[in-house]
Amino acid sequence: MAAFLDSVPISGIIRIRDMMYTVDKPFRLDQGDVVFDAPDTVKDAIIKAVHENRTHYLPTTGVPHLLALMADKLKSKNKVPVGGPEEVMVTTGGIHGQFLACQALLEPGDEVLVPDPCWPPTASIIQTSQAVPVHYALYEDRQWRPDVAEIASKITPKTKAIVVTTPHNPTGGVLTRKDIEDIAALAIEKNIWVLADEAYEDFVWEGTHVSIASLPGMYERTIPMHTLSKSYAITGVRVGYIAVKDKTIRSRAQKLLLYTATNVSSIAQYAAIGALEGSQQCLETFRTGLLERRAMFFKGIRDKSNGVLTGEASAGAFYAFLKIKPGWKSPLGANPSLSWAMTEYLIKEGRVGCIPGADFGPRGEGYVRLCYARGTEELKGALEQIGKLLS
Numbered sequence: 001m002a003a004f005l006d007s008v009p010i011s012g013i014i015r016i017r018d019m020m021y022t023v024d025k026p027f028r029l030d031q032g033d034v035v036f037d038a039p040d041t042v043k044d045a046i047i048k049a050v051h052e053n054r055t056h057y058l059p060t061t062g063v064p065h066l067l068a069l070m071a072d073k074l075k076s077k078n079k080v081p082v083g084g085p086e087e088v089m090v091t092t093g094g095i096h097g098q099f100l101a102c103q104a105l106l107e108p109g110d111e112v113l114v115p116d117p118c119w120p121p122t123a124s125i126i127q128t129s130q131a132v133p134v135h136y137a138l139y140e141d142r143q144w145r146p147d148v149a150e151i152a153s154k155i156t157p158k159t160k161a162i163v164v165t166t167p168h169n170p171t172g173g174v175l176t177r178k179d180i181e182d183i184a185a186l187a188i189e190k191n192i193w194v195l196a197d198e199a200y201e202d203f204v205w206e207g208t209h210v211s212i213a214s215l216p217g218m219y220e221r222t223i224p225m226h227t228l229s230k231s232y233a234i235t236g237v238r239v240g241y242i243a244v245k246d247k248t249i250r251s252r253a254q255k256l257l258l259y260t261a262t263n264v265s266s267i268a269q270y271a272a273i274g275a276l277e278g279s280q281q282c283l284e285t286f287r288t289g290l291l292e293r294r295a296m297f298f299k300g301i302r303d304k305s306n307g308v309l310t311g312e313a314s315a316g317a318f319y320a321f322l323k324i325k326p327g328w329k330s331p332l333g334a335n336p337s338l339s340w341a342m343t344e345y346l347i348k349e350g351r352v353g354c355i356p357g358a359d360f361g362p363r364g365e366g367y368v369r370l371c372y373a374r375g376t377e378e379l380k381g382a383l384e385q386i387g388k389l390l391s
């Protein structure tokens with residue numbers, strides 16, 4: 001039975017991470033980790049939780065006060081008509097929420113529409129449910145948005161769900177309200193579920209974030225999947241959450257939460273209470289810092305990469321998904337994949353961490369992803385290296 005897991009791929013991001021450990025003084029633009037320190041609201045909550053001996057078992061779905069904060073946030077900020085805290089569950093980061101949602105929803109052989117390119121674990125998690133990811137394209141000349149009519153043409157009697165990721169990793173694309181409305185109408189017409197990945201909801205530079213579950217008739221067929229990792233710069237603390245209206249799916253997800261974790265770490269949950277209950281000023285501070293870095297980084301790429309790497313400043317998230325000039329030849333020799341050739345060249349010769357576009361799906365080939373949520377000196381250093389290597 002378990003042998004099917006042998007065919008589930010491990011993301012190339014891990015291969016890159018291992019490569020980066022062999023590099024002296026690396027520029028870590030490869031991983032999607034924000035350089036900022038956690039806000040004091042989070043640090044103080046952790047210390048307080050330790051001193052108050054909050055180190056014991058908890059209700060499986062989460063600390064009741066945290067569930068109430070999450071339900072309120074979903075209602076007030078995301079405009080999702082969540083019935084109450086009982087519909088929410090705290091997960092070990094966003095990835096665990098995706099795992100619970102897929103395992104609770106999907107049957108073997110179900111098809112799930114996923115964007116191409118896409119954050120690699122999305123498709124792999126679908127495969128761990130023995131379901132089948134089916135790609136729908138995102139187009140660079142549409143600011144990395146899909147063609148909804150084309151999505152409709154991919155729906156078959158086996159289609160169970162569609163993954164909607166906005167803002168998007170790796171491209172930084174942000175769906176418009178019209179895109180979201182069209183996808184919602186399609187989901188209702190074809191009776192399919194939506195898995196809404198909102199990990200980057202706080203990082204929208206152009207347009208606004210629309211939670212698809214906020215649209216009429218959508219929450220009942222949508223599982224909104226959130227994480228505090230990126231918004232509060234606490235990727236290592238591991239807190240995410242999902243909300244499920246459907247009682248059957250919710251009860252399955254709760255069982256999976258129980259049998260995979262008992263409960264999410266108590267200290268992590270109190271950290272999350274600090275994040276959600278405390279001042280939200282850090283979101284503004286991080287956003288300002290990221291906007292500056294975005295302007296600086298895309299300009300640097302334009303000025304220094306000699307046209308070898310190109311791309312418009314993305315509408316959301318904190319990645320540059322850059323097109324590699326077709327025909328570019330790596331001085332390190334031939335490589336069947338242009339994106340791997342560029343990645344190996346930048347890492348081995350320039351110490352600049354990045355992820356090959358091919359790792360995000362077939363349409364990612366020919367691109368490379370760099371994360372600009374790093375220190376300004378680190379970004380400047382990486383740009384200098386790119387300048388030296390590509391000029």
Ligand SMILES: Cc1ncc(COP(=O)(O)O)c(C=O)c1O
Binds near residue numbers: 096
């Ligand atoms: C699109 C997307 N969704 C979800 C996640 C999960 O985040 P985490 O499990 O670190 O909370 C990530 C992390 O990089 C992501 O890029």
